[in-house]
Amino acid sequence: MTAALLAAGCSSTGGKKAAERESGAGGGKGVDTPRMDIAMVSHSGDGDTFWDIVQSGAKQAAVKDNVRLDYSHDEAGPQQAQLVQTAIDKKVDGLVVTLAKPDAVGPAVRKAVEAGIPVVTINSGAEHSAKLGALSHIGQDEKIAGEAVGAELNARGHEKALCLIHEQGNVSLDERCAGVADTFDGEVDNLNVDGTNMPDVESSVTAKLQSDEDVDTVVALGAPFAATAAKAADATGSEAEINTFDLNAKVVAGLKDGTIGFAVDQQPYLQGYEAVDALWLHAYNANELGGGRPVLTGPAIVTEKDVPRLEKYTGRGTR
Amino acid sequence: MTATSSTKESAEELDERLVRRSLVRGAMSRPELGAVVGALAVFVFFSVVADSFLETSSLSTVLYASSTIGIMAVPVALLMIGGEFDLSTGVMVTSSALVSSMFSYQMTANVWVGIGVSLLVTLAIGVFNGVMLSRTKLPSFIITLGTFLMLTGLNLGLTKQISGTVSTKSISDMEGFPAAQKVFASQLTLFDVDFQVTILWWFGLVAVATWVLLRTRAGNWIFAVGGGSDAARAVGVPVARTKIGLYMGVALAAWISGQHLLFNYDVVQSGEGVGNELIYIAAAVIGGCLLTGGYGSAVGAAVGAFIFGMTSKGIVYAQWEPDWFKFFLGAMLLLATLLNAWIRKRAEAS
Structure with a gap:
C-alpha cells in the first residue's frame, strides 16, 4: 500500500535523480605543507547566492592548500569589523576580507596587518586595500x-x-x-x-x-x-x-x-579561490599577487554563445 | 391628488432618511471604515499625480502587490484581534516554499506530494507557536521572535545542507508542476488584462475570515480572548485552543503564499522573507486592528494591504525620485493611518 502510494507520488521528470544522472564534480589531492588557519570575513547578508559561490571557491582552494577555512559574514559594518577582530584574537595565519564598508572595517584590517597577519582583500574596496597594508586585492571594479x-x-x-x-x-x-x-x-x-x-x-x-x-x-x-x-x-x-x-x-x-x-x-568563485591561494603562496613562497594593483576577475560579458560552456558550472554552483 | 402624492413622497423620504441614517451609523461603527476612507484618499491622490495609475493593467499590478501582502495580513489581523503577535510570518512563507521545493526535488516526488508535506510542516510551525505560547504564558512577541530567528537559520542551514547552495534547484520540469502552477501562480484574463490568481486567494481568505469572525462561535471566542483572556476563560472560552487555531490560520496562509513564491519563480532563495512580517502587521493596523487586541476586522486588514500595495506601486507610477521611495512610502502610510484614526474618533463621538 505504502509502496504503491510512494510510486504514485514519484516524478519521472526532473528532480534529484535526473541531476545525479548527469553530475560529477571532482575533488583533488592537496599539498603537503603544514596546516594553515585562514579566516574569511565578508559583508554578505544571509542566503546570498553570490557569496555562496565565493565561499565554494575559497573552500576548493582550502582543500588543495591544506587550509582550515573559517568563513563568517555580517552585512553591518561594525559587526563585520568585530568578526575581523575575532580572527585577530584567534591568531589566524591569514585573513581574507571585503571592504564594502571601508570606514567601519578598515581600522580592524589595519590592526590585523599590525598583528602580522597577511591580509588579502576581495570583491570591493580596491582603492583602500593597499593603504591598509593588504598584500593584494582580488575583485571586480x-x-x-x-x-x-x-x-x-x-x-x-x-x-x-x-x-x-x-x-x-x-x-x-x-x-x-x-x-x-x-x-x-x-x-x-x-x-x-x-x-x-x-x-x-x-x-x-x-x-x-x-x-x-x-x-x-x-x-x-x-x-x-x-x-x-x-x-x-x-x-x-x-x-x-x-x-x-x-x-x-x-x-x-x-x-x-x-x-x-x-x-x-565577475567570477566570484575566482575571488574566493585566488584569495586563499594567494595567502598560501605568501606563506609557502613569500609571493605577492598583483604588484600593488588590484587583480581583476571581471567584467566578462556572457551571452547566449557562452551558454554551452557554462551551463554545467552554474548548475553545480561554481559560476 | 397632487397634494396627497406629495405628502406620501415626503413621508417616504422621511423613511428613507431614517434608514439611511442607521446605515451610516452602522458603517461608522465598523472598524474598517477609516481604512476604506484612507484607501479612497490614496486612490484619488495617485489617480491625480500618476498618469498611468488608472489603467486596468496598472490596477492588476496594484492588486497583485496588495494580494501578496493581504493573504498574510488577513490571518495576522485575526491573530491580533485575538491579542497576539506573530513575528515569524515573513520567514515562515519562505520555509513553506523551501520545504515544498526541496522535498519534491530530493525525493524526486510529484510536486503535489511536496505541497502536502509543506502544508503539514507549516501547520506544525503554527501549532508550535500556539502551544509554546499557551504553555509558557510568555509574551507572543518573544516566542515568535524565537521562531523567527530559528526559521531564518533553518531556512539557510537546511537549504545549504540539502541543496548545496543557498537557493533551491528548479523543479519546473517535474511532474505536477503545471497543475500546481495553475492553482498557485497563474493569470486569469479579464477584459484583456491578466490578473494574478493570488487575488482570488486573497478575496477568498477575506470572505472566510469575515464569516468566521462575525458568524461563528469561534469568531466570538477570538474577540473574547483578545478583549481579555482571563475573563474569556472564566466564561468558558477555550483560550489555548482558540490561540493555537489562530496561529494555524496564519500558518495556512503562509503555506499559500509560500506555494505562490515557489510556483511563480520555480526556485526559492533561502534568505527571502525577512522583514515582511512587519508589513503584514502594518497592513492589519492600517486596516483598523488595535495593537492591544479585541478590535479589528478581516476586511480592514485587506483594505490595509490594498493601501500598502497602492502606495508602494503608486510611487513607481508617479515616477518620483527613487532614492526617496521609502520616505514617501512611510509618509503616505502614516497619513492614511492618521486619517483612519481621525475618522474613527469622529465616528465614536457622533
Missing part, C-alpha cells in the same frame, strides 16, 4: 563593470535603461548604476526594490514598465532578480531586453532561451 554594461547596451542599440537596485544604499550597487550611466548614450532610470521580497520586485518592475514605455532594457544588479524582471516584462508585453550582473543557473537558462540578453560575470 564595479564602476568598470558598469561601464562595460553601458558600452554593451550602446552596441545593442538601446535608448533607455532601467537600473534595478535590489538593496537601497549599497555603495557597490550604486557604482554599478553610475558606471552604466557614464558610458551609456541613452537615459538611465534607477528603481529601488526590496530584494528580500520577490513578489515586490516583480510588481515594482511591472509598474515601472507600465508607467514608462520608453524603457527598452532593464539591467538587474544581481542574478536572482533577472529572471523576475524577465517575468515582469513578459507580463506587461514590454519589449524591453533584460540584462544582468552576475550569473546563476536561471540566468544561464534565460540566456539560452532568449529571455535574457547578456550577463556580466
